[in-house]
Amino acid sequence: MYRLLTSPRARARIGALALAALACVAAPAHAGKTLDGIKSRGQLACGVSTGVIGFAAADSQGQWRGLDVDVCRAIAAAVLGDASKVRWVPLSAQQRFTALQSGEVDILSRNTTWSLTRDAALGLHFAGVTYYDGQGFMVAKKSKVSSAKQLKNAEICVQSGTTTEKNMSDYFRAQGVKVKPVVFDKFEPSIKAFFSGRCQAYTTDASALAFIRAKEAPNPDDYTVLPEIISKEPLAPAVRRGDDEWFAIVKWTVNALIEAEELGITQARVDGLKASPDPAIQRFLGVGEDLGKSLGLDRDWAARAVKAVGNYGEIFNRNVGADSPLKLPRGLNALWNKGGILYAQPLR
Amino acid sequence: MAPRHTARLAQALILAVFLGLAALLATTTAEHLAQRGIRSGFDFLLEPAGFALGESLLAFEPEDTTLRAFAAGLANTLRVALPGVVLALTVGILTGFARMGDNPLLRGLASGAIDAFRNVPLLLQLLAWYFILTDLLPAADAALRLGPGVYLSKSGLALPWWGEQGFETPEIAGFGIEGGARLTPEYLAMLLGLVLYSAAYIAETLRGAVEALPPGQRLAALAMGMTPRQAFLLVVLPQAWRAALPPVTSQLLNLFKNASLAVAIGYPDLVSVAGTSLNQTGRAIECLSIVIAVYLLLSLAAAALSRHLEARSLRGSHE
Numbered sequence: 001m002y003r004l005l006t007s008p009r010a011r012a013r014i015g016a017l018a019l020a021a022l023a024c025v026a027a028p029a030h031a032g033k034t035l036d037g038i039k040s041r042g043q044l045a046c047g048v049s050t051g052v053i054g055f056a057a058a059d060s061q062g063q064w065r066g067l068d069v070d071v072c073r074a075i076a077a078a079v080l081g082d083a084s085k086v087r088w089v090p091l092s093a094q095q096r097f098t099a100l101q102s103g104e105v106d107i108l109s110r111n112t113t114w115s116l117t118r119d120a121a122l123g124l125h126f127a128g129v130t131y132y133d134g135q136g137f138m139v140a141k142k143s144k145v146s147s148a149k150q151l152k153n154a155e156i157c158v159q160s161g162t163t164t165e166k167n168m169s170d171y172f173r174a175q176g177v178k179v180k181p182v183v184f185d186k187f188e189p190s191i192k193a194f195f196s197g198r199c200q201a202y203t204t205d206a207s208a209l210a211f212i213r214a215k216e217a218p219n220p221d222d223y224t225v226l227p228e229i230i231s232k233e234p235l236a237p238a239v240r241r242g243d244d245e246w247f248a249i250v251k252w253t254v255n256a257l258i259e260a261e262e263l264g265i266t267q268a269r270v271d272g273l274k275a276s277p278d279p280a281i282q283r284f285l286g287v288g289e290d291l292g293k294s295l296g297l298d299r300d301w302a303a304r305a306v307k308a309v310g311n312y313g314e315i316f317n318r319n320v321g322a323d324s325p326l327k328l329p330r331g332l333n334a335l336w337n338k339g340g341i342l343y344a345q346p347l348r
Numbered sequence: 349m350a351p352r353h354t355a356r357l358a359q360a361l362i363l364a365v366f367l368g369l370a371a372l373l374a375t376t377t378a379e380h381l382a383q384r385g386i387r388s389g390f391d392f393l394l395e396p397a398g399f400a401l402g403e404s405l406l407a408f409e410p411e412d413t414t415l416r417a418f419a420a421g422l423a424n425t426l427r428v429a430l431p432g433v434v435l436a437l438t439v440g441i442l443t444g445f446a447r448m449g450d451n452p453l454l455r456g457l458a459s460g461a462i463d464a465f466r467n468v469p470l471l472l473q474l475l476a477w478y479f480i481l482t483d484l485l486p487a488a489d490a491a492l493r494l495g496p497g498v499y500l501s502k503s504g505l506a507l508p509w510w511g512e513q514g515f516e517t518p519e520i521a522g523f524g525i526e527g528g529a530r531l532t533p534e535y536l537a538m539l540l541g542l543v544l545y546s547a548a549y550i551a552e553t554l555r556g557a558v559e560a561l562p563p564g565q566r567l568a569a570l571a572m573g574m575t576p577r578q579a580f581l582l583v584v585l586p587q588a589w590r591a592a593l594p595p596v597t598s599q600l601l602n603l604f605k606n607a608s609l610a611v612a613i614g615y616p617d618l619v620s621v622a623g624t625s626l627n628q629t630g631r632a633i634e635c636l637s638i639v640i641a642v643y644l645l646l647s648l649a650a651a652a653l654s655r656h657l658e659a660r661s662l663r664g665s666h667e
Contacts, residue, residue: 094623098632101386122630123386143523154523155402155503160611160623165399169410180402182534183620185611189475193614197502198482198533200523241385 034106034239034246035296038079043087046072047105050090051187053211054320054328055111055131055235064088067319068109071130071237074305075107075253078297083308093160097122100240107239107250111205113163114236125247126236128254130312131320132332132341134229135167136206138213141224143200148228155180157199159190167231168203191216201226205233211326249295256302258344259284260311262335267310270303284347291347302347312342377633392629393418399624401616403532414625421621422642428535428615429607432542433600439543440550440596447555458551465548471609473545478537478613485533488524499525504532534615538607546603550596557592558584590661597654604646608639618642 038044048056048068056066064086073083089105100108101123111133112118114126137156139145148171158164160183172179182199184190191212194202202212209225217223237254239247260266263281265273274285282288286299295301309315316333317323334340381388393415400410401420405427408420446458465473482502486492491501497508497517506518509529516527561584569579610617619639626635 094626094632097630101384117628118630121387123381123384152522153526157614160620160627163627165624166628169398169400173410179400181400182402182532182614183611183616183624184614185620185623189478189612189614192479193482196479196482197487242383 034243035079035249038106042080043085044072044076044079044107045087045089045105046076047089047091047096047099047108047110048072049110050092052111052208053215054207054324054326056090056109058088065319067131067315068111068235068237070309070315070319071109071254071257072107074257074309075250077308078253078256078301078305079249081304097124100124100238103240106246107237109237111235112238113233114238115163118238123241124238125241126238127247127250129234129236129342130254131207131235133205133207133233133235135164135203135231135233136209136229137226138194138202138209138223139200139226140197141222145200145226148201148226148230149175149177151179151201152177153179154200155182155198156201156203157182157184157190157194158203159183159187160185163231163233164204171230207320207326207328210328214325214327245296249297252295252347253302253305255344256284256305256347257309257312257315258335258342259347260302260306261313262337262344265306265311267307267314270307274303280348289348381633386630388631388634390631390634392625392631392634395629397625398628401621402614403530403535403616414629417621417625418618418638418642421616421618424615425604425607425610425617428538428542428610428617429604432539432546432603432607435539435543436546436550436600436603437596440547441554443547444551444554447551448558461544462548462551465544466552470541470545470606471612474537474541474609474613477541478533481533481537489520491520491525497528501525502533504530505536506530532615534610534613537613538610538615542603542606545606546599549599553592553595553599554588557588560591561588593658593661594654597650597657601647601650601654604650605643608643 046069048064048066051057052066054066056064056068059065069088072086072088076086077083089099091099091105091108091110096108096110096112097118099105107127108124109130111131112126113133114129118124119126137148137151139151145151151172156168156179158168158181165181165183168179168181182193184193191202193199195216195218202209204212206225206229213220213223213225237250239250263278263284265281265284270285273281274287276282276285279288283291285303286292286301290299292299292301310318313335316330320326320328321330330338330340332341334342336343378388394413396411397408397414397417398410399417401408401417401424403424404420405423406416406420408416443458443462446454447462449455485500485502488501488503491499491503491506494500497506497519499506499518499520501524503524506525506527507529508515508517510516511527511529513527518525518528518530565587566579566584569583570576574582607617608619611620611623622635622639626632629635
């Protein structure tokens with residue numbers, strides 16, 4: 001029996017079995033190969049949310065739309081020359097990090113908060129903030145609550161799988177107030193429970209509250225969003241560690257979208273501006289210096305990204321801002337020289 | 349070698365190979381996680397959980413450890429599953445009797461209920477019960493008063509019970525009802541859904557077992573001068589029960605496993621706690637393996653108990 005186990009054939013067989021089992025757990029990591037993989041596939045695999053209007057949601061024609069979606073389309077345009085060459089992978093909050101870690105997606109652009117634990121312990125790199133959010137509360141107007149501090153002993157509906165539960169618990173502990181969370185794993189039951197009156201408040205990121213109040217409430221005027229913003233939620237796309245070249249491409253595409261707004265390069269004007277005498281614009285559009293080379297891309301990468309989805313301001317307005325049903329103000333997400341904190345590292 | 353020994357050895361070998369594979373899988377996974385800079389290990393269990401639970405049988409505060417959060421989640425699972433088992437058995441047996449009884453109205457009602465509850469997916473039933481409860485019941489400040497200190501509202505069923513200040517009677521205050529004990533709509537919907545779903549299967553199993561018995565048994569009992577009632581209770585039922593016991597216990601085991609759907613309607617069970625912990629810590633493999641291990645242990649314990657019951661019920665039948 002012992003001989004059987006140690007015979008080369010048996011070992012080979014066991015080895016093959018073990019390998020097959022391992023293949024299910026983890027595909028081998030190739031540093032620096034993400035871009036090669038995308039090019040040979042001809043497609044960018046982009047992890048998005050399963051449906052948050054304004055950030056990532058499929059419309060009635062099955063087209064993915066939203067701010068997170070446009071970030072991926074911009075990267076596909078920069079890298080592959082075609083913004084439509086994206087494979088959308090809708091991910092739940094629980095699935096998202098595993099999907100990125102295991103290589104199922106090349107980028108996670110899924111309203112994900114950049115925090116120390118996630119950055120340091122999950123094998124990820126966050127590639128620059130695309131939306132500055134914060135957590136808030138919504139209540140029914142008839143409850144006469146005007147501040148989150150009045151929510152003593154309230155039951156608060158919340159969707160699980162986010163930083164929301166912990167923020168809420170931190171905030172009320174600091175206030176010395178006890179509340180009872182009612183935690184749902186899916187979005188729909190969580191808001192249905194709130195609007196049926198099961199909970200006295202609903203909590204999530206302020207951008208989502210605006211959407212829920214406008215689109216899901218039986219009568220939006222019966223509900224109000226409280227003034228307190230209890231957390232910082234910088235939402236950022238993330239990539240796997242171990243591929244610095246790919247990290248740089250994602251990081252600089254995000255920067256390029258913001259820089260385009262700073263420079264006044266819009267989707268409509270991008271071709272016409274190639275004749276601009278401004279050296280910064282020339283650099284951006286690859287007319288003068290070739291910035292793409294250091295990223296392993298061609299000289300038109302940034303121009304293509306802006307041509308595909310517009311600059312950051314256009315992306316914002318179309319998906320969550322003035323031209324969208326959400327009508328969110330720019331707030332923190334305005335440029336640094338226009339009252340916000342959005343600031344692109346210089347493209348030079 | 350005697351055939352028995354060969355069989356033993358083969359079994360041991362298969363087990364060894366299996367354990368070897370499992371070990372290889374575990375070490376390689378750990379290695380890959382380390383390569384990718386993903387922190388792993390169970391150390392997070394002793395860190396403060398940082399999140400609160402809406403209701404908990406076991407006292408739990410956000411400062412407590414994640415381990416205690418898992419324990420509180422397990423306690424909440426048992427809090428719904430154990431009464432669920434008792435109630436499902438009771439309701440199932442009564443429905444089974446009604447289904448087989450002489451009263452045509454009861455028979456029709458039982459058969460309709462069994463069909464409805466068996467044929468709609470449990471998750472849908474849970475969501476339906478939950479939204480029926482939260483939609484139909486009045487808000488907490490206009491709670492239905494069912495008796496002294498007994499209130500029913502969107503906040504659940506409030507009952508007089510021993511609390512921090514001794515025996516407390518619930519009162520309408522602030523955002524809801526304070527004092528005494530409370531069964532939340534999440535808990536009630538969970539219990540109701542699990543009990544009715546399992547009871548429908550138990551009732552059908554029971555009927556099947558009774559009908560599978562040779563009719564001669566009942567006829568012989570009647571011929572010996574027993575009343576139909578005596579024949580059913582003393583001759584038919586004891587034999588049918590023996591046949592029904594294994595599928596009934598397996599159905600009760602399913603009830604335990606189905607309790608893991610709780611997170612869909614906001615009840616903080618073990619799976620819900622694991623999901624939240626997973627998201628706070630990113631330890632996906634660790635959190636899920638805890639849930640798997642706990643369910644495996646629960647199921648094995650329940651299976652051992654059911655084997656013991658079956659062995660006892662068979663005792664004396666083969667003399």
